[in-house]
Amino acid sequence: MKLTVPCLLLLLVLLAVAGLSRAQVKTSFLDLTNSIGSILPGLSRPANHSRIFYAVMFDAGSTGTRIHVYTFIHSDSVELPVLDNEMFHSIKPGLSAYADSPEMAGHTVRMLLKVAKKTVPRLEWKRTPVVLRATAGLRLLPAEKAQTLLDKVQDVFEESPFLVPDDSVSIMNGTSEGILAWISLNFLTGHLNAQTKKTVGILDLGGGSTQITFLPKLRKTIESVPLADYVARFEIFNSTFELYTYSYLGNGLMAARLATLGALGAEGLEWRVFKSSCLPKKFRDEWSFGGQTYQVSGDPDGYAGYKLCYQEVLKVVKGIIHQPYELEDNSVFYAFSYYFDRAVDAGLIDGVHGGMLEVRDFKKRAKEVCNKMTKYPPVSSFLCMDMTYITCLLKDGYGFKESTVLQLTKKVNNVESSWALGATLDHFHHLKIH
Known part of the structure; x- marks a missing residue:
């Protein structure tokens, strides 16, 4: 039985007339409101023609699968929706680890869909789109294996009570990944409108790929790119943006470890040991990435x-990463994903609030970790390699000055720093990226 607000008030009057005490009436009211659950609108729900809508975005990355459940408030009087809330959850490893057991990939997605069911009101399920975009983990897999994983996810989506749009499950190209992350961060920092003169750049370091995206101030930055692929245009909220953006597949942190170790595409993994000066001399262990397991060690001799x-890491960067003509000092760059995680591991920033770091801070801590590995084993045996790679990527790769300040962040306004929010806005607004 559905009870409207007037019905509730009438019941309360009847209870009072029946001679129940005020305390008893209060108890009865609580029982009633609890029993009818969510039929009453929440006090935070907006009035005057605003509407609430939800979206579920899956980020199928190389080292984990994440779900973002967004709650938006949209008023007819303004063009930009307001992001009211994000529910976030992640599971490791990434779907690519299940290349030979796609059923496990389906299980992962089913588990995460439970978060969506708890977050989105039941009445909104059939109107709430559910979308999955896979990144470098699946881009690095053979096409047939990647497609099998996507098909399994599609089956799980079709079983769910949510709206499954056309093209709901796909592999996202690296350019879109960089652009959508840029949109996310500029949306969250309030820079995404027609009047904007200042925007923030983004540096995203994933497991399989890494992205740089910013809005150039100088025409020469666009004119001096090595390939047309480094420039992308899109439209959003009646504005057209032309960005410098590139995604380097194989230069994410985990893929860079493989390349540094000389293990990228190597044969005979069961008997080979991959050594590196970036690892503690006495270290030897197994390490897994992308569904493969590698024997790795320091160089004892x-x-x-x-x-x-x-x-060692310079070989992974030199001649591969292009240095943009312009990396303006007065452009703020937000660095996230593994940039943030490793800065936390190295004790450079707080794990909750993040913070501002200069490029030289990565270099200084990399030296300290690497040169003290024998006496003081780091929290992760790969910390020296990872910190050195990040230093090399920023300095010799992109060409940032040592004094360049980066904003290390995991969340902005309590929302995860990633491309997922941008991809959700793209789904609703069709940004025409080209």
């Missing part, structure tokens, strides 16, 4: 430390 490590 050689030397370890920052200088040798830098030479």
Whole structure:
């Protein structure tokens, strides 16, 4: 039985007339409101022609699968919706780890859909789109295996009570990943409108790929790109943006570890041991990425430390990462994903609030970690390699000055820093990225 607000008031009057005490009436009211659950609108629900809508975005990354459940408030009087809330949850490993057991990939998505069911009101399920975009983890897989995983996810979506739009499950290209992350961060920082003169750049370091995206101030930055692929245009909220953006597949943190170790595409994994000066001399262990397991170790007969490590990681960066003509000092760059995680692991920033760091801070801590590995084992045996790679990527790769300040962040206004919000806005607004 559905009870409207007038019915509730009438019942309360009847209870009072029946001679129940005020305390008893209060108890009865609580029982009633509890029993009818969510039929009453929440006090925070907006009035005057605003509407609430929901969206579910899955980020199928190389090292984990994440779900973002967004609650938006949209008023007819304004063009930009207001993001009211995000519910976020993640599961490791990524779907690519289940390349040979797609049923497990389906199980992962089913588990995460439970978060969506708890967050989105039941009455809104059939109107709430559910979308999955896969990134470098699936881009690095053979096409047939990647497609099998996507098909399994599609089956799970079709079983769910949510709205499954056309093209709801796909692999996203790297350019879109960079642009949509830029849209996310500029939306969250209030820079995404027609009057904007200042925007923020983004640096995203995933497991399989890494992205740089910013709005150039100088025409030469666009004119001096090595390929047309480095420039992208899109329209949003009656504005057209032309961005410098590129995604480097194989230069994410985990893929860079493989390349540094000389294990990228290597054969005979069951008997080979991949050594590096970036690892503690006495270290030896198994390490898994993308569904493969590798035997890795330090070099017990050689030397370890920052200088040798830098030479190793430089091979992964030099000649691959293009240096933009312009990296303006007065442009703020937000760095997230593994940039943030490793800065936390190295004790450079707080794990909740993040913070501002200069590029030289990564370099200084990389030296300290690498040169003290023997006496003081780091929290992760790969910390020296990872910190050195990040330093090399920023300095010798993109060409940032050591004094450049980066904003290290995991969340902005309690929302995850990632491309997922931008992808959700793209779904609703069709940004015409080209």
